[in-house]
Amino acid sequence: MKTAIDLLREAGDGTALPPCDSRFHYVPPWTAASLETLAEEILPPVAGIAMRYPAAGRASELVTANETATLIGACEYVRLRGGSDGCPLAFGGLPAELTEYARRERMTVREALDCVAWFDASQRVLTGVGIGPRRPAGTPALDGALYGPELVRRYNPARRVTERFNDVVRGFAKGFLGSCRVLELGTGTGRVARNLAPFAGSYVGIEASLAMIGEGRQDGLDVRHGDMMAIPLGAESVDAVVEHESIDFCGEPLLAAGEIERVLTLGGHFYRLELETAPVAAVGRLQEEITTRLAEISGGVFPYWTKGQRQRLHGWLTRRGFVYRRIELARWEERRTLRDWLQGLVNASYPSFAGVDERTALSVCVELAREASLGDLDRQWPGQVGMVVDRYEFVERCP
Known part of the structure; x- marks a missing residue:
């Protein structure tokens, strides 16, 4: 198996990435x-x-x-x-x-x-060398990277799932997965998995966060502890790999892409599900103002892992024999509370992401919403929501 160093030497470090701006810093x-x-x-x-x-x-x-x-x-x-x-x-x-x-x-x-x-x-997984520390008996295992019990506590309440979202994901599963052997990367608490598994020939999910696995295994789902950069499955063992906004946050997405190539059968597909949201203009302006204020309070800027990573991952996959097509699954009008439209900014207060706590982030939302005459956080506002899928068909196995 190639190491991350091998992959990066092959891919090169020259991918153009957007510069840091006044509010968002991407971790390179x-x-x-x-x-x-x-x-x-x-x-x-x-x-x-x-x-x-x-x-x-x-x-x-x-x-x-x-x-x-x-x-x-x-x-x-x-x-x-x-x-x-x-x-x-x-x-x-x-x-x-x-x-x-x-x-x-x-x-x-x-x-x-x-x-x-x-x-x-x-x-x-990055270096291929495990230290294997001998920790005191009874000490709970630690998750690496972004994960921990606090994230699990906040995850589902902070990510609103509507029945329309569930319907669209189920429609995707019926139309694209059929009798496929399906692997989902980053199952999390299982909100996508519960819509995929009933329509797949077989389903298995992997999740790096020990804290999330208990939630993900509800309803009898087969969710295994594992890292998408070292998928615990054999070569050519699945027909479809699905992920929903998780691969960007792994330690090295190119290593995950190499694993996707390894476990997919020739002719199989890698699907990236993406949710797009666009509130009305007044709420959009408020989002910008809140982001700027939180950056000022934190003394720095909010880190943003995904800038440039999608372009980098896309380039690697298409060079390795994958054929790309972007498909819009659905787009619909939706009314949400102001709290729901702003929730992504509150999510950024998770301690691994920013130097602003959850209470401070919420108070800034309330203050600036009042100044903008948008009412309290429970007032509903219209907007548009869409679900798209980036489909990569594996048509040629490269050496």
Whole structure:
């Protein structure tokens, strides 16, 4: 299996990416050089710390200040894919569960092993080297990358699913999946899976977040713990791969694309489902004003992972023997509360994404909505919603 470094060397680092603007900073894609630094310079000291402090030792013992700095720096490095492009970030590069540790001069052994575990969960697929930290008995496993229990708590309430959405996804499944063996990437809490599985020949989903799997397995769905960058299925084992706004957030989308190519049968399809929303102009202007205000409050700008990634992924797939077609599944008028139209901005307050907490984000929404004379957050406003699918047909297997 090719490593991420191999894929990036083949693809090159020259894909044009949009510049940072005054409010949104994209965390840049990995480059071959930054992955080499991760494997050769960042990883070995972390592995050394894991070896020096076995879980059988005293969990409350302190590690050194240098070891603390090494671990925090390693987690930040992998979190930001090697660094930033010079824009100020609204967060320090650490997931919520580790930010408290960064405030200390010296961490405890238990905290150090938490950092090692998070780092390892985030980097092992990228480098092909697992540290395998031995954590204290009874310590819950840590998710890498963007995931954690707090995200699960907020996920479903923050992502409104209407019966029209469900109908459109079911229509897609009936029309495109038929008797296919279907793999879904990033099942999450299962809101798409429950509409796909009944119409597929067979269904399996994979989800990297341990915290989300329990939700995703409701209704008897076959959801397995796994990373889309290392899909736990055999070669040519599925006829269709489906994802809904998840691949952009994995550590390296090109590595996921390589895995999609591996598990798909020739003639199979990769489907990217995308929801498009457009509120009336007044609400759209309010969204812009809220984004600007939250950026000012945070002292930086909101990170935005997906800028440029779709173009990069599309180019890789079409060069590897996939034929592309964009299909509009449906478009409809929809009335939503102002709260629902603004929810995406509140979602950005999730601690892994920005330096603004949920309560602050909500209060800014209320304040600016009042100033714009748009009423309270429960007032309904019209808009348009659409569902499109980017279909990639696998017609030629490249060497």
